[in-house]
Amino acid sequence: MTGAPVGLLIGGDRITSTGHTHEHIFPATGLPNATVAMAGAADVDRAVDAARAAQREWMAQTVDMRRDRLIDLADAVHQHLDELATLNVQDYAVPISFAGTAHMLEGFLRHFAGYADKIAGSSTPVSGSFDVNLVEREPYGVVGVIAPWNGALAVAGSCVAPALAAGNAVIFKPSELAPLAALRFGELCLEAGLPPGLVNILPAGAEGGDALVRHPGIRKVHFTGGGTTARAVIRAAAENLTPVVAELGGKSGNIIFDDADLDRAAMLSAHQGPLMQSGQSCACASRLLVHASVYDTFVEKFLAVLDSAPAGDPFDPLVRFGPVISESALTRILDTVDLAVSAGAGELLTGGKRMGGPLAQGFYIEPTVFADVDNSSPLAQTETFGPVVSISRFTDDDQAVRTANDTRYGLNAFVHTRDLRRAHRVSRALESGSVWINSTSRISPQGPYGGYKQSGFGRTGGWEGLLEFLQTKTIRIGLD
Ligand code: NAD
Numbered sequence: 001m002t003g004a005p006v007g008l009l010i011g012g013d014r015i016t017s018t019g020h021t022h023e024h025i026f027p028a029t030g031l032p033n034a035t036v037a038m039a040g041a042a043d044v045d046r047a048v049d050a051a052r053a054a055q056r057e058w059m060a061q062t063v064d065m066r067r068d069r070l071i072d073l074a075d076a077v078h079q080h081l082d083e084l085a086t087l088n089v090q091d092y093a094v095p096i097s098f099a100g101t102a103h104m105l106e107g108f109l110r111h112f113a114g115y116a117d118k119i120a121g122s123s124t125p126v127s128g129s130f131d132v133n134l135v136e137r138e139p140y141g142v143v144g145v146i147a148p149w150n151g152a153l154a155v156a157g158s159c160v161a162p163a164l165a166a167g168n169a170v171i172f173k174p175s176e177l178a179p180l181a182a183l184r185f186g187e188l189c190l191e192a193g194l195p196p197g198l199v200n201i202l203p204a205g206a207e208g209g210d211a212l213v214r215h216p217g218i219r220k221v222h223f224t225g226g227g228t229t230a231r232a233v234i235r236a237a238a239e240n241l242t243p244v245v246a247e248l249g250g251k252s253g254n255i256i257f258d259d260a261d262l263d264r265a266a267m268l269s270a271h272q273g274p275l276m277q278s279g280q281s282c283a284c285a286s287r288l289l290v291h292a293s294v295y296d297t298f299v300e301k302f303l304a305v306l307d308s309a310p311a312g313d314p315f316d317p318l319v320r321f322g323p324v325i326s327e328s329a330l331t332r333i334l335d336t337v338d339l340a341v342s343a344g345a346g347e348l349l350t351g352g353k354r355m356g357g358p359l360a361q362g363f364y365i366e367p368t369v370f371a372d373v374d375n376s377s378p379l380a381q382t383e384t385f386g387p388v389v390s391i392s393r394f395t396d397d398d399q400a401v402r403t404a405n406d407t408r409y410g411l412n413a414f415v416h417t418r419d420l421r422r423a424h425r426v427s428r429a430l431e432s433g434s435v436w437i438n439s440t441s442r443i444s445p446q447g448p449y450g451g452y453k454q455s456g457f458g459r460t461g462g463w464e465g466l467l468e469f470l471q472t473k474t475i476r477i478g479l480d
Helices: 040-061 063-079 081-092 102-117 152-163 180-191 204-216 226-237 262-272 292-307 327-342 397-405 421-429 462-467
Strands: 009-010 014-016 022-024 031-037 123-124 130-138 142-146 167-174 199-201 220-226 246-247 255-258 287-291 347-350 369-373 388-394 413-415 434-437 470-477
Touching: 009 040, 009 130, 009 180, 040 142, 040 167, 040 199, 040 204, 063 081, 063 102, 063 152, 063 180, 081 102, 081 152, 081 180, 102 152, 102 462, 142 152, 142 204, 152 167, 152 180, 152 220, 152 462, 167 180, 167 397, 180 199, 204 226, 204 246, 220 226, 226 246, 255 262, 262 292, 262 413, 287 292, 287 397, 292 347, 292 369, 292 388, 327 347, 327 388, 388 397, 413 421, 421 434
Parallel strands: 142 167, 142 220, 167 199, 220 246, 255 287, 255 413, 287 388, 369 388, 413 434
Antiparallel strands: 009 014, 009 199, 022 031, 123 130, 130 470, 347 369
């Protein structure tokens, strides 16, 4: 157990006593790592008050002053990249070799700082009159940003940065499972000279999250997480008709055509699949669709890449494969595997067990691959959020696209081919917010990124991501 509770950040204050705490467990060892104070309804009230005052102060600054403060924040993040990366590893035991989200945060801050002094409205003509009609873009005021445990710093970049650039104050709720890097980000906001209260960090679980969504002072909610939680968030937000952006999960198809560079496709597919945060990423390519003529060769190469990825201490820079987030996630994932085996959903080629030896106390699951999986099986249809992938074969392009689209999700799709015409044709036919050709999911601040179908609505990144945090006002000046 590790000392006094880690506190919330409201205004410029750390609040350590909220009446609720969460024991943060380090997934690589299964041992307690920190006690974290959890926000409740009273803390949300206090944070909304602090945020309202700070937002007025923020908007009293000129656009160039706000731009410069955001650049200062990006500089502060830059100076603390190693510290943030370390906290990211402590949060959820993502291997440090993979913990690039601190860089991502810096990149998004620099990108959106550039927008802060360029948010322009327009003027339009009006029918039947010579009046002046101005269209202005304004911030919402105080917005709530809810992050999943696997992406607090990424969400700080893709959502908090544009929210601030647009002139809002933010109440940022990281998951109770991974609050440490987010809290340090909140401190850096203060150190960079942002008004206290402009960014408040409230680690909480469902109860605190629900209080945040229901608060009448929250004018917009940006939610990233799973579909089941999203439904609860949208229902709660409906009480005050608060608008919600939803960035949700995926079950991404990864199509390997017969003309693909198979070595490269195998390497990218492994790193985008079971090796990507142990499959715990919304972008995980969890359904591989491989042309029948290269199926055996591809599968052999794919398994070889998985075999060569060292598992172990996430702080070791050579380690590529870490644990899953919790004991309960481990149980859920292994249950999914057992069910798939007993239902004959496919042939288990490798994995399917908890790792033993020196890793036995952590929540490690072997990279798990099922071959010849029926796409209608729960294994192929449900987001496992663990190092489990399914492979099935196809014989023509139409079948590949049909199978890739045969899911309720639509976040990412991956295509491996050397044929440019096929790449374009297939990309257009895929029902997915992003299509990555001969590539992994390299999300950039310029965006846009977001889902089709049940993978959500709204976008992060670029102008579209900024618009999520702006509302439009029309001002008509009568001249007639
Ligand atoms: P989750 O849905 O369990 O939780 C997400 C967040 O919502 C957490 O902060 C949680 O504490 C909070 N929450 C829980 N109940 C709530 C309630 N009733 N009201 C308000 N907030 C509540 O998801 P998770 O396990 O943290 O993250 C994994 C999910 O996130 C996966 O489905 C993954 O695909 C998705 N994800 C999506 C993206 C994206 O950009 N589309 C990025 C990362 C993760």
